[in-house]
Amino acid sequence: MSTPFDVAIVGLGAMGSAAAYQLARRGQRVVGIDRFSPPHGMGSSHGHTRMIREAYYEDPIYVPLVQRAYALWAELERAAGGRTLMIQTGGLMIGSEQSALVTGTLRSAQEHGLPHEVLASTALHRQYPAFSPLDDMVGIRDPRAGILLPEQIISAHLSLAEHHGAQLRRDTVVHGWERTAEGLAIRAGNEVVIARQVVVAAGAWTSSLLGEGVVPLRLERQVIHWFDPLQAPEYFTPKRMPVSMWELPNGNLFYTKPDLGDGVKIGMHHGGLEMTIDSVDRRISETEDALIYDLLRRFVPFAKGHPLDRAVCIYTNTPDRHFVVDRHPEEPDILILSPCSGHGFKFASVLGEVAADLIITGTSSFDLSTFALSRFAS
Ligand SMILES: Cc1cc2nc3c(=O)[nH]c(=O)nc-3n(C[C@H](O)[C@H](O)[C@H](O)COP(=O)(O)OP(=O)(O)OC[C@H]3O[C@@H](n4cnc5c(N)ncnc54)[C@H](O)[C@@H]3O)c2cc1C
Incomplete structure (x- = not known):
């Protein structure tokens, strides 16, 4: 043997x-x-991009891990002959001042002394015209956030x-x-x-x-969409558009990523249908499309141009x-x-x-x- x-x-x-x-x-x-x-x-x-962020709203315990992850991503780029695998765009965590997204991001930033900036709704829109937050929303800017190429x-x-x-x-x-x-x-x-x-x-x-x-795991179906911007494509480049996460007044979360040549990306974070690995439905319904169109119209209106692509991906969740x-x-x-x-x-x-x-x-x-x-x- x-x-x-x-x-x-x-x-x-x-x-x-x-x-x-x-x-x-x-x-x-x-x-x-x-x-x-x-x-x-x-x-x-799959799906071309993943977000990386340092001011971790989920729990400050993740900050030392993500800081080591950043160093290792940079090391991987070098080991891979200088290929770009991570793009720093900065990030915005957007919601009401009381939202879990905003309070959690601030908690991690403060506990770990991370650089961050709090932007009121009008200042956010002025600086990042791609985004149209509600009047009572604020954005926490995480300057080290960005994109990984999975x-x-x-x-x-x-x-x-x-x-x-x-x-x-x-x-x-x-x-x-x-x-x-x-x-x-x-x-x-x-x-x-x-x-x-x-x-x-x-x-x-x-x-x-x-x-x-x-392991008590449950699988959740997630849908990703990509759009050709309707107008002002310059607002959606990685230089002008940070990655963003949004918490809506009803607690639902969605995210956007800038156009890397494949379109502006948008998806819900959680709230998808539960399924088993043998019952993953990879078709995307009109209701799922409509939900995303509505979010774009309200919060990222110039992005809602021609739909370029869609994909189904799986979250494997612990309780x-x-x-x-x-x-x-x-x-x-x-x-x-x-x-x-x-x-x-x-x-x-x-x-x-x-x-x-x-x-x-x-x-x-x-x-x-x-x-x-x-x-x-x-
Ligand atoms: C739509 C979407 C958006 C996301 N956005 C982000 C984000 O912005 N930032 C972020 O940090 N995370 C994000 N995530 C989460 C992140 O992508 C996942 O946590 C991560 O990709 C999971 O990696 P994994 O190795 O556990 O699973 P996978 O990459 O799926 O790998 C599991 C592998 O196991 C193989 N396998 C399974 N069973 C067997 C077997 N019996 N024999 C041999 N091989 C087997 C499979 O073929 C597969 O290749 C997102 C996830 C999704 C779905």
Whole structure:
């Protein structure tokens, strides 16, 4: 029998590709396996762009992680031969002064001493004419926010992982594993791969692989739209239009991203239909179109020109929307990496590094208690 791999990574999307790179560059014998050929459009990491922001409204605990992520994204750009993988546009978090988006952003900015600026509605519109907020809305400007290019990042992580000796099995489904004397025997396509440890980074397929109940995950369908601006295209360039998140008076959230040549992007953040991985409906209804048209007309009116493209993507949510980075409760040689809940991509670089630390040394310099599975025990 051949020598076991040090680590097998199941799923080579955002998280698995980053983990493969970080483990391989540190000399681990890595095999990475994916049911498709990443980057692909079937999971959670497609659609040209992802937002990165530093003043993290969800919880200040994410700030040290995202700060390390920024450094690693810059490092990845250098390792990938100077390719642009991140574009700093600045960001605006827009809502009423009482909204969770605005109060949470301010809390993170203040707690971590981050640069930020509070703009009243009229000042915001004057400075960023693409946006027409309601009179009682304010915008918190996060100067370091910007855009990541997910498909290019996954490709870069995978080719660098291969450069450092990782073996990748594309279009190969992992069906399960058994414990053997040599390690975990993983059934991958027609092959059995032996590895001492396994990282499960299977995104929306995590529960179908681990079994329902190991991680309490629910899948949510999300729709993305791209538009050709109706007028004033200069307002929508990355230089003039920051990435933005909006909280509406009813608590719903949406986001926009500038035109990188593929159109202005807009989508709802949460509020999508719950589904299972076997029942993902990739058709987009007129009602879903109408909701987005209405948001654009009210808040980004010049963007509502010709619809260019639409896509369906999947959020894999935990009940508290924090990530899961923890060992399998019954199999300590399996590390579960499920950082989605609609906000995981920006952390892929640092969570790849965290996964490598956990696999190689058993510890991380970050406090990962918020991401422990034990929080769901009660
Ligand atoms: C519309 C949308 C917008 C988003 N916007 C942002 C944003 O602006 N900023 C941000 O930070 N985050 C954002 N996110 C969240 C972020 O994209 C996700 O958190 C992240 O992409 C999840 O990565 P992942 O590796 O967990 O999943 P994926 O990238 O989907 O990877 C999982 C991989 O596992 C493979 N796999 C599954 N099962 C098996 C198996 N049995 N055998 C082999 N391979 C398997 C799949 O093929 C897939 O490649 C957004 C998500 C969506 C859907």
